[in-house]
Amino acid sequence: MEYLSALVDYGILGLLVLMSVASLAIAIERWLAYRGIAVGRFTDKRALEFELTKRLHLIATIGSNAPYIGLLGTVLGIMATFYTMGMEGFADTGKIMVGLSMALKATAVGLLVAIPSIVFYNLLLRRVRGIILQWELENERR
Amino acid sequence: MASQQKTLSMDFSGEAAVRAETPEGRSIPAGTIGIAASTILHALFFVALLILPAAGVHPVKTFHITFVDGGEAAGGNGSPASPPGPMLQASPAPARQHTPPQAAQRRKDIRHPAAPPAIARTFPEKIQAPQPAAETPTAATTDAPSLPPVPQTHAEEAFIAAKTDPVENVGLSTAAIPTGGAAYPEAAGPETAGSGNGVPFGGTAAASGSQTAGSGNGVSSGQGTAAGGSGVIETAFGEANAPRFIHRAMPVYPPLARRRGREGRVVLALLIDKTGKVRKIDVAEGAGFGLTEAAIAAVKRSTFAPARVHGKEVASRAVLPIRFRLE
Numbered sequence: 001m002e003y004l005s006a007l008v009d010y011g012i013l014g015l016l017v018l019m020s021v022a023s024l025a026i027a028i029e030r031w032l033a034y035r036g037i038a039v040g041r042f043t044d045k046r047a048l049e050f051e052l053t054k055r056l057h058l059i060a061t062i063g064s065n066a067p068y069i070g071l072l073g074t075v076l077g078i079m080a081t082f083y084t085m086g087m088e089g090f091a092d093t094g095k096i097m098v099g100l101s102m103a104l105k106a107t108a109v110g111l112l113v114a115i116p117s118i119v120f121y122n123l124l125l126r127r128v129r130g131i132i133l134q135w136e137l138e139n140e141r142r
Numbered sequence: 143m144a145s146q147q148k149t150l151s152m153d154f155s156g157e158a159a160v161r162a163e164t165p166e167g168r169s170i171p172a173g174t175i176g177i178a179a180s181t182i183l184h185a186l187f188f189v190a191l192l193i194l195p196a197a198g199v200h201p202v203k204t205f206h207i208t209f210v211d212g213g214e215a216a217g218g219n220g221s222p223a224s225p226p227g228p229m230l231q232a233s234p235a236p237a238r239q240h241t242p243p244q245a246a247q248r249r250k251d252i253r254h255p256a257a258p259p260a261i262a263r264t265f266p267e268k269i270q271a272p273q274p275a276a277e278t279p280t281a282a283t284t285d286a287p288s289l290p291p292v293p294q295t296h297a298e299e300a301f302i303a304a305k306t307d308p309v310e311n312v313g314l315s316t317a318a319i320p321t322g323g324a325a326y327p328e329a330a331g332p333e334t335a336g337s338g339n340g341v342p343f344g345g346t347a348a349a350s351g352s353q354t355a356g357s358g359n360g361v362s363s364g365q366g367t368a369a370g371g372s373g374v375i376e377t378a379f380g381e382a383n384a385p386r387f388i389h390r391a392m393p394v395y396p397p398l399a400r401r402r403g404r405e406g407r408v409v410l411a412l413l414i415d416k417t418g419k420v421r422k423i424d425v426a427e428g429a430g431f432g433l434t435e436a437a438i439a440a441v442k443r444s445t446f447a448p449a450r451v452h453g454k455e456v457a458s459r460a461v462l463p464i465r466f467r468l469e
Contacts, residue, residue: 021180029176036172094382 004080005102012073012106016066020113023062026055027120034127039135048135052128056121063117070110077103374413375449378461383449385414385460391443395466396432406430407465408437415457418448426461437464 034052042048081099088095377384399406406429413422423441428434441462449458 017184021177021184023180024183025173025176025180027176028179029172032172032175092382 004076004083005099008073008077008080008102008106012069012076013109016069016073016106016109016113019062019066019069020117023059023113023117023120026059027117027124030055030059030124031127034124034131037131039131039138042135045132045135045139049128049132052131056124056128059117059121059124063114063121066110066114066117067107068110070107070113073106073110074103077106374457374459375451377449377458379463383451383458385412385418385449385458386447388418388445388447389443391440393436393440393464393466395468396436399431399433399466400468402431403468404429404431404433405465405467406433407463408434409461409463410437410441412441412446412460412462413457414446414448414460416448416455418446418455420446421457427463429466433466436466440464 033054037052039048042051077099081096081103084099085096375383379385398404407427408425408429409427411424411426412420413424415421420441423438425434425438448455449460450456
């Protein structure tokens with residue numbers, strides 16, 4: 001099951017890195033959009049809301065799923081390690097430990113991706129709420 | 143954004159509003175900026191974390207933890223299948239001088255020796271991570287420094303050397319036996335020789351006899367290697383090449399030492415041949431009050447798997463520290 005460790009290394013970790021890049025890219029894009037939006041241009045509050053919340057769900061998905069993907073990588077790594085342990089007996093515990101550390105790396109990266117994503121999501125959500133309230137105030141809706 | 147125009151009929155002036163009203167009047171859409179900035183930031187992050195340390199610059203300090211195959215810390219009863227547990231290879235022992243309170247009962251600690259005086263070995267310093275509480279620490283204190291070197295060490299050595307000779311003689315005789323029937327005569331041979339001398343080598347001999355079952359060459363070539371001295375590697379228990387315990391007998395704490403509250407550390411150097419049989423036991427560092435003898439007796443009751451270099455069994459001279467601690 002050596003392919004499992006390669007799968008964890010390149011597949012899972014690569015996927016997490018991609019998610020992290022995407023999450024940060026979307027966050028930056030949204031923040032720039034919120035800076036530049038002209039609230040007065042919208043006649044309907046729902047249109048404004050639709051426009052503002054456009055890609056936030058992606059950040060939320062990345063933030064909530066990254067730990068699970070990391071966990072999946074960990075589980076695969078531990079599977080591979082146990083398999084190695086079973087096949088080779090107890091010959092080389094060094095390799096076992098390396099396999100386990102690789103497995104834990106996946107969880108760590110997953111958390112590293114998730115934590116900023118959740119922070120970004122909450123900050124952006126608050127900003128959206130603020131912009132909508134600002135629009136309501138400007139249009140004196142109750 | 144064009145696709146959104148097709149699928150939804152809503153007020154999309156917002157999109158234009160976003161684009162046109164950006165303060166700096168950029169023509170680059172915010173999405174492109176976002177992707178570019180994100181990619182650049184991640185690339186910088188990876189460079190800082192992975193590439194720069196390789197190049198010698200250390201903006202972020204990372205710990206490199208390597209695990210070494212080592213003796214297990216506690217309570218190993220020497221069950222036949224118990225593997226040497228992995229342990230964190232910490233900085234050399236003399237740096238630590240504390241006694242932990244958490245050794246639950248008397249047990250044997252197998253550790254890498256810091257620098258056994260009789261055997262010159264250096265091994266690279268590995269992790270600096272703090273040791274978990276469950277780990278009994280390396281070679282702390284309680285080497286009874288006031289004890290004089292035990293004079294019977296040399297006599298013991300000579301005694302052991304004399305005892306091993308009959309085993310080697312038996313090895314010569316079994317070499318003549320054809321390989322097919324080597325198992326039983328071989329097992330019987332060393333045993334009778336051992337019991338003939340009144341020496342408790344029986345356990346070791348029986349196990350190594352079954353170990354070399356089917357290969358009468360094992361004993362003779364092993365003996366040849368031990369006698370010749372070529373191909374004998376210097377190692378220490380716990381290293382990757384080192385011999386391993388098949389059955390680890392725990393030493394019996396000498397009643398005299400226990401009564402006197404004596405703790406100590408015994409460092410043995412075991413000459414283990416290619417078949418895993420112990421040929422010679424040297425005492426690199428002895429302790430008094432019968433601790434050395436208890437350690438040697440435990441080694442004799444134990445069985446070993448030989449050292450391996452590139453997968454091939456070799457004879458080895460392996461250092462084995464044994465710590466006696468009371469609780």
